[in-house]
Amino acid sequence: MGIREEHRVRMLRDIQRAALDLVEEQGLESTTMGEIAARVGVSERTVFRYYASKDQALMPGQQGLIDALVGSESAHHTPSGILEDLLAVCREQFSHEVEQRDFRRISRLMIQEPEMLRVVTRQERSLVEALSSALVHRGALESLQSLLLAEVVTASWRVAWRSFAQDEYDGVDSDPLTLFDQTVRELRQLFPST
Amino acid sequence: MGIREEHRVRMLRDIQRAALDLVEEQGLESTTMGEIAARVGVSERTVFRYYASKDQALMPGQQGLIDALVGSESAHHTPSGILEDLLAVCREQFSHEVEQRDFRRISRLMIQEPEMLRVVTRQERSLVEALSSALVHRGALESLQSLLLAEVVTASWRVAWRSFAQDEYDGVDSDPLTLFDQTVRELRQLFPST
DNA sequence: ATGAATCATGTCATGGTCTGACAGCATTGG
């Protein structure tokens, strides 16, 4: 509520925007924290006070997705049932994220700059950890199952996103929900009914 | 074959051993490339000539697994059939890797030092990329399917490995094949027959 | 064996990421 909080939010956003601007203009490798700081008009040190790393400045993490997944409840008690629910949460979150303008920018950069994809992927480690430990905490699953579930959910998210990014890069205006559904359908095809 | 090659191989091994020694002794964060170099008895610059990054010095990559997966052929032409074959290759490679002494050391470190797990995971990006592009190249699969397959295979490997690492850390002497099979079984359970 | 080509290494210089310490200025609240 305080003016302090607003300031912080604006700063976080400004830094990310500046970072994305610069990467679009001159590529990831040749964009330094010093430049980002200069563009925002603050010192380099200050940028590091808002984002712990260059990675996070570019891709602030999947906190929205993490919250949605961790906060979700499942009526099911079998691994497959829980997976279904988690994927449904992902699906919804996915179409929600696509609304964010920066999400689209990052998506395009993921294809333009291969290193950008690695940045995004690095950030996803915390998603797996948060989700798997949340699942263990719920009590319905064992450690191995939870980890596997978290990995599968994250992989689905990543593949759907990359698929979306490719379309976005190609100028194809695809529906995120359809895209996510297609990904999940292909995933299920890997495990036939027999 | 020359003496040059032997020298190189010995050097690679010595550096990795030194790196692992130091991480075991004093943790990952406080182990610098300078120390590793000093332990081996060469200059820091030289270490970077053998390993492109600190990560790779600690975890030289999954080249064995990549080669096995990329080089494998599959009689099947459906995504699920190919997945089955790839998992079989993984399974074999897994029990093979466990024979390597350093694999066990790294496994234990993965549990002791959370950051070490991230190091390993970072290295796995190239596995996904190599495998998915190899699958596309084989011609049987589309891009989305290939990526999905590569992600699922990699995730299985990672989960099985982490499971093994936990046992290793706990002093449980488990059979790698059994462990891998169990992982795959749990994975299949996520996708019920209906 | 000798000389040229190749290779491994060391040294030096540099750029970039990230952290800690401290001091100054602004905001807030009593």
Add this chain to the structure above:
DNA sequence: CCAATGCTGTCAGACCATGACATGATTCAT
């Protein structure tokens, strides 16, 4: 108005990584 708190800049430094160049060892053809 004063004191506490918070934000920022500056400075210093550790560490990772890369490029350029010189040097000494190894290899190989002659």
